[in-house]
Amino acid sequence: MIIKIIITLFLLHTLSACSTISYYGQSIQGQMSLLFNRENINDVLNNPETPDNLKTSLQQALAIRQYASTRLSLPNNNSYLNYVDVKRSYVVWNVFAAPEFSLSPKTWCYPIVGCVSYRGYFTQDDAKHEAIKLEKENLDTHVSGIAAYSTLGWFDDPLMNTMLHWKQRTLAGLIFHELSHQIIYIKDETNFNEAFSSSVEQLGTIQWILESNPQQLDDYLTYLQAQSDFRDLLLKTRQHLEALYNKALDNTAKREAKQNIIKNLRLEYAELKTHWPENIHFDSWINKPINNARLTSSMTYLHDIPAFFQFFTEQKGQWPAFYEYVISLDELNKEERNKLIEEKRSVKIDYPSLVELIKTNAQQTNLLN
Secondary structure, eight states: OHHHHHHHHHHHHHGGGTSOHHHHHHHHHHHHHHHHHOEEHHHHHHOTTSOHHHHHHHHHHHHHHHHHHHHHOOOOSSTTSEEEOOSSSOSEEEEEEEETTOOSOOOEEETTTEEESOEEESSHHHHHHHHHHHHTTTEEEEEEEESOOOOTTSSOOOEEGGGSSSOHHHHHHHHHHHHHTTTOOOTTOHHHHHHHHHHHHHHHHHHHHHHHOGGGHHHHHHHHHHHHHHHHHHHHHHHHHHHHHTSOOOHHHHHHHHHHHHHHHHHHHHHHHTTSOTTOOOHHHHTSOOOHHHHHHHHHHHTTHHHHHHHHHHTTTOHHHHHHHHHHGGGSOHHHHHHHHHHHHTSOOOHHHHHHHHHHHHHHHHHHO
C-alpha cells in the first residue's frame, strides 16, 4: 500500500508543470487524509463510544458490502471495510463546465484515469473558486457535492459518513456503483464508465431489494421509471439546444432562445411530475439554475443506461457474463464501441421483464450455493 502511495504522489507531482501545484497539492492532501484517518469498521463497532445509530448504519453497510461480492460478483477486497468521518457533508465537490453554446463538456486530464469531464476539489470553496474562473472564460459551470468516489482499486476505498445519511437502498446502490468501477475503467470515456456503473447500481439494487426487502420493490421500480421519464425529457431538451446552437443566429438571439428552451423544460417537468407519486420527484435538480454544464453532467450518468441494461439482458442476467462482455468492449476502438452503444441506447427499458430475469437468476444461484 505504501508503494502505491509513493507512486501516486510521484505521478501527481510530475504534473505540476502542466497544471497548478496547488490543485494537485489539495488532491494529495485530501486522498492521504482519507487513507490515514480510516478505521476498521469492526473496531468502530466494538468501540463503546460509537453512537448506536452509527453502529446500525455500519452493520447495514457491512452486510451490503458482503452481498456485493457474494451475490453480484463484484470485487472481493478490502474496499468499504474501513470507515472515516470526513467531518463534512460531501467528500469532494466536482466542477463541470461547458461552452455557453455547446453541450460538449470541458475536460481535464489526469494520470492513471485519463481525461474526464469534471475537476474535483476536497473543499467547496476551492470548487466555487474554480467555477468563477471558468465563468470568466464565458463557460457555463456547475458545482456538485459528491458522496463517494472510486480510486479504481489502487487503494482500499473507505466507507464515509457522507454515504450513510441516505436510505438503505441508496447506500446499497452507491456501494455497488463504486465497486463496479474496479471491474472496468476505460480512460477518456467518462460516459461509458459512469453508465456501466449506474447500470450495476440499479440492477444490483433491484436484486438486493428482491432478496432483502421485496415489499419495497414497487416503490423502487416506480422511482426508476420516473427517472427514465425524466431522462427522456432531458434528452429532448438537449436535442432542442443542439439544434439551436447549430443555427446561424447572433449570440443575443441564441441566449434568448436558450432560456426559452430551459423555461419549457421546467413547464414539461411540472406536467410530467403529476404522473408520479408525491414522494418521487426531481425538484432539487429542476429548481436550481439550469445550463449546459448541468445538462452534460447529468447525462453523463443517465444517457447510456438503456444500452447497458440491454447488454445485461443479452447475457441472460448473469453477472459474471455481463461483466466479461462489458470488459470485452474495451477491445473495440472508440468509434465501434460508441456505435454499438448508440444502437442499444434507444431500446425501451422493460422493468417487469428485467425483474423476472433477475429473480430467476437469483433463485438459481441460491440453489447452487
